[in-house]
Amino acid sequence: MCYPFATMAPPTERLHHNDPLALTFHARVLSHGAWEGRPSVVLDRTAFYPESGGQLGDRGTLAGGLVEDTQVDDQGVVHHLLAPESALPAEGATVEGAVERARRRLQMALHTGQHMLSRALLDVARAETVSSRLGQSTCTVDVDLAHLEERAVVDAEALVNAVVEDDRTVEQFFPSPEVLASLPLRRAPKVKENIRVVHVRDFDVSPCGGTHCTRTSQVGVLTVTGLERYKGKVRVTFLAGRAAVEDLSQRARGLSALARDFTCGPLLVSDAIERLRKDLQASREALGAVRGRWASELGQRLVADLDREGRSHAVLTLDGESVETLRALASRVTARPGTVAFLASRSPDGLLVLVCRGEGSAFDCGAWLKRVAVAHGGRGGGRPDRAEGRLPAEAPWDALAREA
Numbered sequence: 001m002c003y004p005f006a007t008m009a010p011p012t013e014r015l016h017h018n019d020p021l022a023l024t025f026h027a028r029v030l031s032h033g034a035w036e037g038r039p040s041v042v043l044d045r046t047a048f049y050p051e052s053g054g055q056l057g058d059r060g061t062l063a064g065g066l067v068e069d070t071q072v073d074d075q076g077v078v079h080h081l082l083a084p085e086s087a088l089p090a091e092g093a094t095v096e097g098a099v100e101r102a103r104r105r106l107q108m109a110l111h112t113g114q115h116m117l118s119r120a121l122l123d124v125a126r127a128e129t130v131s132s133r134l135g136q137s138t139c140t141v142d143v144d145l146a147h148l149e150e151r152a153v154v155d156a157e158a159l160v161n162a163v164v165e166d167d168r169t170v171e172q173f174f175p176s177p178e179v180l181a182s183l184p185l186r187r188a189p190k191v192k193e194n195i196r197v198v199h200v201r202d203f204d205v206s207p208c209g210g211t212h213c214t215r216t217s218q219v220g221v222l223t224v225t226g227l228e229r230y231k232g233k234v235r236v237t238f239l240a241g242r243a244a245v246e247d248l249s250q251r252a253r254g255l256s257a258l259a260r261d262f263t264c265g266p267l268l269v270s271d272a273i274e275r276l277r278k279d280l281q282a283s284r285e286a287l288g289a290v291r292g293r294w295a296s297e298l299g300q301r302l303v304a305d306l307d308r309e310g311r312s313h314a315v316l317t318l319d320g321e322s323v324e325t326l327r328a329l330a331s332r333v334t335a336r337p338g339t340v341a342f343l344a345s346r347s348p349d350g351l352l353v354l355v356c357r358g359e360g361s362a363f364d365c366g367a368w369l370k371r372v373a374v375a376h377g378g379r380g381g382g383r384p385d386r387a388e389g390r391l392p393a394e395a396p397w398d399a400l401a402r403e404a
Contacts, residue, residue, distance in 0.1 A: 012078040013045035017172065017196060020108055020211040022047055023060075023099040029089050033079050035071050040079035041088055046070075047099050050078045054133045055111055055210045059103055063095035102242070104211065105218075109241025110134045112170060112200070112213040113222045116163055117141055117238055119186060119204035120156035125149070129187070130233065137243075141236045148234040153224050157238075160222045167217040168201040223248060291325050299332025306339060312361070313340045315401040321345040323388065326354040330386075334358035340365070342401030344391075351391040353380065363404070372400055 015025055027043040034040060041062060050072035051057035057070035065086025071079045080097075082088065089095045111134060118129035118141055127143035174196050175183065189195045189207040198208045200216060213219055223244045226237035239247050255266045262272040302314045314333050318325070326343045333341040338360040345352045355365040369387040372395075373380040380389015391397065 011076045012043060012072075014049075014078070015045055015047040016049050016211050017174075017209070020104070020172070021214065023101055023104060025097050026094060027097060029091050029093050029095060031091055032088055033077065035073070035079040035081060038081055039088060040071075040081050042077055042079065043095075043097075046078050046080070047097060048078065048080060049099075049104070049107070049211050053208060053210050054114075054131070055107055056134060056136070058099045058107075060097065060099040062097045063089035063093070065089070067097075106241050106243060107134060108211050108213045109219045110139050110239075110243070111208075111210045112198075112216070113160065113219050113238065113240030114139065114141060115198060115204050115206055115208070115212070116160045116200060116216070116219070117156060117222060117224075117236070118206075119200070120159040121148075121153075121236070122186065124156045124159065125152040127152075127234070139238050139240070139243075141238065142230060143234050143236065145234050146229075146232060148227065148236070150227060153227055153236060157222060157224045163200065163203050164216045164219045164221065167215055168203065169215055170201070170213050171199045172212055173197055173199075220245060221248070288324075291321075292328055295325055295328040296332055299329050302329075302333050303336050303339075306333075306336065312338050313342065313401070313404070315342045315398055317344045317346065317351075317397055319346045321352075323352055323354065326352065330354055330356040337361075340404075342397070342404070344397045346393065349390065350378070350393045351395055351397055352388075353391055353397065354386075354388050355382075356386045357384075368404055 015022055025045065025047045027045045030042045030044050032039060033042045048058040048060065048067065048070040049055065050070040052072055058067070059069065060067050062080055062082065066083040067080050068083050069081045071081065073079065114132050114134065118132070121127040121129065121141070121143055125145070125148060127145050127148055129141050130144050131142045133140050174194060180195055180197070183197060183205050185197070186204055186206045195207050196209050197205060198212050199205045220241045221244050222238060222240040224236060224238045225247065226235075228235050228237075255269060258269045259266040262269060264272050302316065306312070306314060316329075322345070326345060330341045330343055333339055334356050335358065337358050339358040340361055340363045341354070341356045343354045343356075353369070355369050357363050357365055364384045365387040366382040366384055369389050370381040372378070373389050373391065376391055376395045378389055378391035378395065380391070381387055
């Protein structure tokens, strides 16, 4: 499908608008500019795409120097930001520029893929794109829904890749106002003049000034890598082109490694992990039951010692036990009226401590542990009847408890 072109005359002629695959060019240096305090080169024409519309700026070389970034100001002037060690070419000089091919081709695939994914999400789930971002390693589309079914995202991804396989044309043009008014745009333009349109044949028509593939097959493949709630909306993370291929390859290698470890086929890894998860849960429950019985028996022995010796406090330090074990033990010991339990467990992070009193005791566990923690560089506190905390490993817990 062909469309008439409207007249445009930007301050810097943007060669990539008409041919995104033209990566080398000659231009005249108009002036030396500045962008956020950095010196820049302003040309009469350029193939470098400046960062805008969610797409990163191009990199490459200019007059033998390294272009680290490309930006555009509000007047449409394109600023080529050279590396500090690269000299600025003289004003009026004719220079040769070359856009970094790999970065440009990836940005083309990502941006075209974003248009197609936004169209597919709208068709499949009535999810309208409100913003998008094409980053170095993460690309996102935010849609105006509070919830998006994963099944819908899978279907949208499949639709995009079907269009990729169809090898459809992608036209990029500046329509006249009359033609623009007749186009079924997916969203309204963000500017009022020099409106550029990208048309994926028989699929999507959107206003956009970015660089895009000339055929859908150049996208290669699109894969959705994440789905999350974000500021009351849904964020879809995706990759396309070379980035998607590399990501899928890494995932495949990781899956194959897991399959070797589980001695099963890659497609059976999820079943093996589920069996392992169930076994782990059963082991944890069994261990918890054993620890519960052990704590109960140990508590009985401590209570017997207290009865025999006529004491009202129990002091005990264990190794490597969890706070759950200390709580179970404290519950058993403080079932004896008037008893105070001072329990600790050594760990790599210091002493895990718990103080608990039984019915009839007036000892303030929280206030005491808070004083001890402050005095010995730890932390802890709680209620009068129960307190927990952590002390340095060198804290003299047994002596502190007996002094209490």
